[in-house]
Amino acid sequence: xxxxxxxxxxxxxxxxxxxxxxxxxxxxxxxxxxxxxxxxxxxxxxxxxxxxxxxxxxxxxxxxxxxxxxxxxxxxxxxxxxxxxxxxxxxxxxxxxxxxxxxxxxxxxxxxxxxxxxxxxxxxxxxxxxxxxxxxxxxxxxxxxxxxxxxxxxxxxxxxxxxxxxxxxxxxxxxxxxxxxxxxxxxxxxxxxxxxxxxxxxxxxxxxxxxxxxxxxxxxxxxxxxxxxxxxxxxxxxxxxxxxxxxxxxxxxxxxxxxxxxxxxxxxxxxxxxxxxxxxxxxxxxxxxxxxxxxxxxxxxxxxxxxxxxxxxxxxxxxxxxxxxx
Amino acid sequence: xxxxxxxxxxxxxxxxxxxxxxxxxxxxxxxxxxxxxxxxxxxxxxxxxxxxxxxxxxxxxxxxxxxxxxxxxxxxxxxxxxxxxxxxxxxxxxxxxxxxxxxxxxxxxxxxxxxxxxxxxxxxxxxxxxxxxxxxxxxxxxxxxxxxxxxxxxxxxxxxxxxxxxxxxxxxxxxxxxxxxxxxxxxxxxxxxxxxxxxxxxxxxxxxxxxxxxxxxxxxxxxxxxxxxxxxxxxxxxxxxxxxxxxxxxxxxxxxxxxxxxxxxxxxxxxxxxxxxxxxxxxxxxxxxxxxxxxxxxxxxxxxxxxxxxxxxxxxxxxxxxxxxxxxxxxxxxxxxxxxxx
Ligand SMILES: Cc1ncc(C[n+]2csc(CCOP(=O)(O)OP(=O)(O)O)c2C)c(N)n1
Numbered sequence: 196x197x198x199x200x201x202x203x204x205x206x207x208x209x210x211x212x213x214x215x216x217x218x219x220x221x222x223x224x225x226x227x228x229x230x231x232x233x234x235x236x237x238x239x240x241x242x243x244x245x246x247x248x249x250x251x252x253x254x255x256x257x258x259x260x261x262x263x264x265x266x267x268x269x270x271x272x273x274x275x276x277x278x279x280x281x282x283x284x285x286x287x288x289x290x291x292x293x294x295x296x297x298x299x300x301x302x303x304x305x306x307x308x309x310x311x312x313x314x315x316x317x318x319x320x321x322x323x324x325x326x327x328x329x330x331x332x333x334x335x336x337x338x339x340x341x342x343x344x345x346x347x348x349x350x351x352x353x354x355x356x357x358x359x360x361x362x363x364x365x366x367x368x369x370x371x372x373x374x375x376x377x378x379x380x381x382x383x384x385x386x387x388x389x390x391x392x393x394x395x396x397x398x399x400x401x402x403x404x405x406x407x408x409x410x411x412x413x414x415x416x417x418x419x420x421x422x423x424x425x426x427x428x429x430x431x432x433x434x435x436x437x438x439x440x441x442x443x444x445x446x447x448x449x450x451x452x453x454x455x456x457x458x459x460x461x462x463x464x465x466x467x468x469x470x471x472x473x474x475x476x477x478x479x480x481x482x483x484x485x486x487x488x489x490x491x492x493x494x495x496x497x498x499x500x501x502x503x504x505x506x507x508x509x510x511x512x513x514x515x516x517x518x519x520x521x
Numbered sequence: 522x523x524x525x526x527x528x529x530x531x532x533x534x535x536x537x538x539x540x541x542x543x544x545x546x547x548x549x550x551x552x553x554x555x556x557x558x559x560x561x562x563x564x565x566x567x568x569x570x571x572x573x574x575x576x577x578x579x580x581x582x583x584x585x586x587x588x589x590x591x592x593x594x595x596x597x598x599x600x601x602x603x604x605x606x607x608x609x610x611x612x613x614x615x616x617x618x619x620x621x622x623x624x625x626x627x628x629x630x631x632x633x634x635x636x637x638x639x640x641x642x643x644x645x646x647x648x649x650x651x652x653x654x655x656x657x658x659x660x661x662x663x664x665x666x667x668x669x670x671x672x673x674x675x676x677x678x679x680x681x682x683x684x685x686x687x688x689x690x691x692x693x694x695x696x697x698x699x700x701x702x703x704x705x706x707x708x709x710x711x712x713x714x715x716x717x718x719x720x721x722x723x724x725x726x727x728x729x730x731x732x733x734x735x736x737x738x739x740x741x742x743x744x745x746x747x748x749x750x751x752x753x754x755x756x757x758x759x760x761x762x763x764x765x766x767x768x769x770x771x772x773x774x775x776x777x778x779x780x781x782x783x784x785x786x787x788x789x790x791x792x793x794x795x796x797x798x799x800x801x802x803x804x805x806x807x808x809x810x811x812x813x814x815x816x817x818x819x820x821x822x823x824x825x826x827x828x829x830x831x832x833x834x835x836x837x838x839x840x841x842x843x844x845x846x847x848x849x850x851x852x853x854x855x856x857x858x859x860x861x862x863x
Contacts, residue, residue: 229703319554495622
């Protein structure tokens with residue numbers, strides 16, 4: 196068992212999948228000679244060469260489209276887009292093509308691509324570099340959307356995503372690349388579907404995904420000091436959402452909070468809470484709470500940015516609200 | 522160019538170099554955050570091109586737009602250096618009131634219509650500004666500065682097609698510094714000479730040495746003459762080099778020491794200073810005094826202003842998302858509109 200950083204876990208998954216299947220290629224800006232903005236492909240260009248680790252020009256819509264085309268002809272491209280903001284340029288080819296190819300062809304064609312990209316706010320990167328956008332992809336039939344929050348999931352889910360025959364939107368986070376965690380030395384695959392209870396509790400369920408899972412965990416620590424037992428669920432996949440795991444937890448705790456970095460309107464929280472109301476309304480003892488970003492473009496100024504984006508403290512405060520303690 | 526002009530231009534370039542160096546220091550002191558892309562090495566391009574534009578029409582007459590490496594373009598267009606520095610500090614007195622930061626400097630009062638962080642995004646925006654200029658018939662044009670890497674974006678091709686078709690008064694200035702972050706130009710396009718790509722759109726284009734401001738100005742003059750004549754867009758490619766990494770998080774390891782040293786020998790400030798000294802228009806002492814005066818101005822006035830300015834108020838987080846007081850006739854609830862539904 197080794198401690199790996201999130202980026203190292205992704206790099207190992209690339210390395211193993213490239214070695215396993217000659218049809219796997221990686222494509223993206225600066226991923227080859229320069230080793231990738233977040234070092235995820237560091238050293239792989241030397242190992243696999245320029246035809247497998249493809250440096251692309253700044254042409255997101257078309258290089259994603261090229262990846263999609265190649266995937267229809269049997270390749271398995273891992274497409275890196277430096278920031279989810281730039282993935283907006285590729286929305287046409289992702290939403291109008293990748294997501295619909297299987298359906299439009301009556302199941303006769305498929306598009307097994309993985310689009311990897313970090314969403315999220317990092318350190319004062321301002322409006323055009325701070326988008327989250329998970330909700331955009333979640334609303335599109337024909338895509339899978341996964342949001343690993345640990346090095347183990349980053350590694351094991353990327354390996355599964357590469358072998359999956361559907362287009363997978365693989366959302367990382369700029370602030371998670373250096374996060375460390377245990378990853379077994381032997382090869383591991385983690386499923387693309389299914390939420391996970393990552394901390395057991397009885398008084399309240401805290402639901403997060405991607406970076407917000409870590410806010411939930413530290414809020415749960417703080418609540419524990421006050422004798423409150425919080426259960427934490429990592430959604431892991433946003434499309435589909437594992438409603439069953441959420442239902443079982445709420446039938447135990449009867450209280451729920453959803454934490455997301457996306458803005459609230461049309462957010463992940465809206466969808467999760469709608470599901471809860473449909474599945475287990477009568478199990479609720481208190482009004483659910485959403486912790487979410489303010490409905491503003493992300494400001495540059497440090498204090499404004501902090502007030503626009505939630506954190507562990509907001510999850511803790513929100514939990515107290517659900518529990519009727521504030 | 523007259524003597525005074527050349528000395529003033531030299532001082533401006535010295536100012537721009539020191540401004541960027543000072544932002545580098547402030548970043549290291551953690552007073553500036555986010556991404557910071559510096560312009561050092563490329564000064565002759567923005568200074569020369571915008572000097573020509575302004576000499577003809579004055580500050581803020583024509584529209585200027587660019588990417589994220591935007592501080593110097595903003596200042597040369599007429600934004601106050603104080604406000605640009607305050608923006609980098611995220612202050613309320615900043616040109617975008619602390620909301621935009623380094624990559625999003627705006628000063629519409631002088632028609633500087635922004636820095637944008639998405640590579641290639643300014644192409645169509647520039648053509649749109651030009652469309653407005655053409656429509657409004659006040660003689661304005663639009664000037665769009667972007668790097669060579671941006672030319673691989675779809676917006677480049679789509680915009681060039683329409684700009685040529687509609688004869689829009691827009692000057693595209695390609696600052697070819699040979700790299701897009703860590704990717705050398707020959708690894709991202711089969712045509713290294715960017716101006717040749719414009720033949721496909723029937724847009725006149727030319728390539729020039731961007732380290733000599735006098736060359737830049739001469740080339741700009743004929744390009745601008747073309748655009749102002751109503752003949753449509755022009756594409757000016759200027760060969761230049763950035764001294765620092767792409768941004769603060771980039772050490773620039775993908776470039777050889779020899780290559781960097783070779784370009785440092787072609788420094789736009791030194792080229793002009795040497796020329797003035799050799800012509801007897803400037804002494805070494807005067808040049809040193811000029812550098813010192815610039816440094817004092819930046820430290821004692823510009824940085825001081827930024828440091829002493831107030832932070833934006835957190836209560837005003839949602840200000841500027843939409844108009845503060847929109848007209849209730851179009852926006853308000855139906856009852857407020859006085860009948861119609863009764
Ligand atoms: C749409 C988009 N894709 C990728 C990026 C990441 N990125 C920022 S700058 C840059 C290189 C741009 O190079 P160039 O246009 O030559 O300008 P230079 O930095 O050399 O001035 C890249 C790839 C981005 N900001 N926007």
